Amino acid sequence: MKKLALLTASLAVIATSAMAQTTTAPATRAQSTTTVGTAPAEAKFSTVAPGEMFSSKLKGLNVYNQQDESVGEISDLAIKNNQIDALILSVGGFLGMGEHYVAVSPASVSIAYDSKNNKWRATMNTTKEALKAAPEFKYPK
16 A cells, blocks of 8 residues: 555656646856746655556556456556546456456555565455446546
8 A cells, every 4th residue: 555655646746747837047156047837846856765666567467356366457547636546457358359447446456566476466355257247437538
């Protein structure tokens, strides 16, 4: 859960800085650089620990249930108010045929680093049948 919170915070910083448009005035020795425009605040920088989760590692990650069966794959993230609102799972189908998407709460998926196998692992308490029967998520046009 801590990793997911860090991922959410990272996405918020990225989304905020991507939407901000700024221009900087040329600086001289006697004057500091000023920022004008819609930037919400001065840029703040973070450090990233080696074990932190990245969205690039989430996409394509298989989701397993408690019986160690693959029940879906994380195909996208839905972001609302600079926070992860839902994980979009691809369920059912074979080689892209017959699959559909389901939006699930990030709180229902546990994501952890498996140091024994040197990879990330996502689990949730559900079955393939339950996800196939869930309301289908359709991307807005």
